[in-house]
Amino acid sequence: MTLAQPSLTQPSPTQPAVVQTGLTGRTSALDDAQAQLAEAAAALGYDEGLHTMLAKPRRELTVTIPLRRDDGSMQVLTGYRVQHNISRGPAKGGLRYSPHVTLDEVRALAMWMTWKCALLDVPYGGAKGGIALDPRQYSIGELERVTRRYTSEILPIIGPQQDIQAPDIGTDERTMAWIMDTYSVSQGHTVPGIVTGKPLSLGGSLGRASATSRGVVHIAKAALHSLGIRVDGSTAAIQGFGKVGRDAARFLADEGARVVAVSDQYGAIHRAAGLDIHALGAHVDTTGSVVGFGSADELEAADLLELDVDLLVPAAVEGVIHEGNAASIRARIIVEGANGPTSRAADAILASHGVLVAPDILANAGGVIVSYFEWVQANQSYRWQARDVEARLEERMLAAWAAVNEHARAHELTLRAAATRLAVARVTEAHRLRGLYP
Numbered sequence: 175m176t177l178a179q180p181s182l183t184q185p186s187p188t189q190p191a192v193v194q195t196g197l198t199g200r201t202s203a204l205d206d207a208q209a210q211l212a213e214a215a216a217a218l219g220y221d222e223g224l225h226t227m228l229a230k231p232r233r234e235l236t237v238t239i240p241l242r243r244d245d246g247s248m249q250v251l252t253g254y255r256v257q258h259n260i261s262r263g264p265a266k267g268g269l270r271y272s273p274h275v276t277l278d279e280v281r282a283l284a285m286w287m288t289w290k291c292a293l294l295d296v297p298y299g300g301a302k303g304g305i306a307l308d309p310r311q312y313s314i315g316e317l318e319r320v321t322r323r324y325t326s327e328i329l330p331i332i333g334p335q336q337d338i339q340a341p342d343i344g345t346d347e348r349t350m351a352w353i354m355d356t357y358s359v360s361q362g363h364t365v366p367g368i369v370t371g372k373p374l375s376l377g378g379s380l381g382r383a384s385a386t387s388r389g390v391v392h393i394a395k396a397a398l399h400s401l402g403i404r405v406d407g408s409t410a411a412i413q414g415f416g417k418v419g420r421d422a423a424r425f426l427a428d429e430g431a432r433v434v435a436v437s438d439q440y441g442a443i444h445r446a447a448g449l450d451i452h453a454l455g456a457h458v459d460t461t462g463s464v465v466g467f468g469s470a471d472e473l474e475a476a477d478l479l480e481l482d483v484d485l486l487v488p489a490a491v492e493g494v495i496h497e498g499n500a501a502s503i504r505a506r507i508i509v510e511g512a513n514g515p516t517s518r519a520a521d522a523i524l525a526s527h528g529v530l531v532a533p534d535i536l537a538n539a540g541g542v543i544v545s546y547f548e549w550v551q552a553n554q555s556y557r558w559q560a561r562d563v564e565a566r567l568e569e570r571m572l573a574a575w576a577a578v579n580e581h582a583r584a585h586e587l588t589l590r591a592a593a594t595r596l597a598v599a600r601v602t603e604a605h606r607l608r609g610l611y612p
């Protein structure tokens with residue numbers, strides 16, 4: 175099987191220790207998500223009943239996952255699947271493996287998936303899943319056993335028309351292949367539509383692995399253009415060098431942007447003349463980290479967020495731009511590759527400083543758009559060409575960018591407030607039409 179990423183396990187001996195970057199002062203992702211919804215619900219004139227219905231997840235499942243470790247010991251892990259809303263179609267969203275996963279985090283991520291799918295008009299509700307574990311501490315065999323057992327435990331609520339998973343932090347196409355196999359065995363036949371982001375040879379879509387990054391770059395280019403900044407020669411800093419950050423860096427560099435800094439969990443690197451992203455990719459494949467890349471200087475990881483650049487792309491975790499550092503952000507544009515990287519308090523500060531923030535539910539929607547294309551291809555048993563996938567992705571991203579900007583201008587809103595209101599109104603409309611909220 176071809177893997178999009180190097181192995182998730184077994185840290186290289188050259189890797190330094192993990193540093194928790196820029197997390198001081200972060201608020202809870204769920205508080206942020208709920209506050210965004212509350213603002214939209216108030217602006218749309220919703221009563222308390224409707225607001226509460228939209229605020230509460232439709233279904234939540236917490237599962238216990240016993241794992242026999244390779245050394246024979248037994249460990250018990252906890253996993254979650256939250257289906258926030260299913261009014262517009264099957265629940266859809268990624269599966270995260272991280273030691274920081276909590277039920278509240280998964281609830282927030284599931285809610286953002288609902289708004290993202292509605293905003294981009296893909297016929298899904300929103301969901302997210304997670305297992306509290308650090309994948310680097312487990313062998314491939316252990317990760318396979320955990321994934322299969324988690325899938326078995328959540329079988330009652332998943333299905334290709336019920337809830338479809340995809341990769342997120344710490345998971346990849348191999349994880350999706352294990353889920354697909356476990357689910358298919360339970361059904362007695364192959365069910366490719368149970369997951370997206372799976373390997374091409376199992377029915378994955380051309381263009382899915384890089385879709386989130388491509389979408390981020392479509393929005394970044396549109397945002398730069400809107401401020402009259404040429405992409406060619408613009409400067410960018412990217413936090414996170416995983417599935418989203420790495421290809422975003424590559425595509426930006428291919429467009430002529432100067433990617434001056436990138437980071438991962440181990441630290442950050444900087445080169446004012448621009449990093450050689452292709453050489454950096456080779457370094458990361460060998461060592462497992464951006465740290466130690468010879469043609470760059472080391473940088474305090476938190477300082478990456480405060481560099482004087484045209485474009486900042488947070489592509490790692492939630493809450494990294496917060497009340498404590500928002501006033502120090504010098505980027506003119508933030509394009510949220512990650513989900514929830516900017517806290518509510520930070521949003522207000524950035525707006526007052528004139529920083530243009532392209533919100534997560536718009537900026538990183540390329541992944542779920544091509545997941546939708548992958549699911550359609552599975553349902554049709556027909557593979558699309560890469561150029562069709564990419565043209566349709568671009569068309570949807572730019573249409574959503576235009577709609578959000580138009581709404582923001584018409585109502586004097588930030589892009590996040592505009593995007594959230596548009597999405598919440600679409601979800602409510604689905605409820606109304608179905609008669610669930612007469």
Ligand SMILES: NC(=O)C1=CN([C@@H]2O[C@H](COP(=O)(O)OP(=O)(O)OC[C@H]3O[C@@H](n4cnc5c(N)ncnc54)[C@H](OP(=O)(O)O)[C@@H]3O)[C@@H](O)[C@H]2O)C=CC1
Pocket residue numbers: 193194195196341342343344345386413414415416417418419437438439440463475489490491492511512513538539541542
């Ligand atoms: N994959 C997808 O299709 C989509 C992902 N997203 C969102 O994008 C974000 C990244 O996801 P993805 O790229 O898939 O995940 P990956 O696991 O592939 O990569 C995550 C990256 O973030 C780095 N990282 C983690 N914590 C920190 C930190 N505190 N400071 C700096 N870097 C950090 C990791 O470092 P290291 O390499 O050292 O582990 C890694 O480089 C998440 O918010 C996810 O929800 C959104 C839409 C779709």
Ligand SMILES: O=C(O)CCC(=O)C(=O)O
Pocket residue numbers: 266267268269287290338339340341342370371513538539541542543545
């Ligand atoms: O591709 C998908 O289905 C969802 C990706 C995801 O988890 C996200 O957009 O946050």
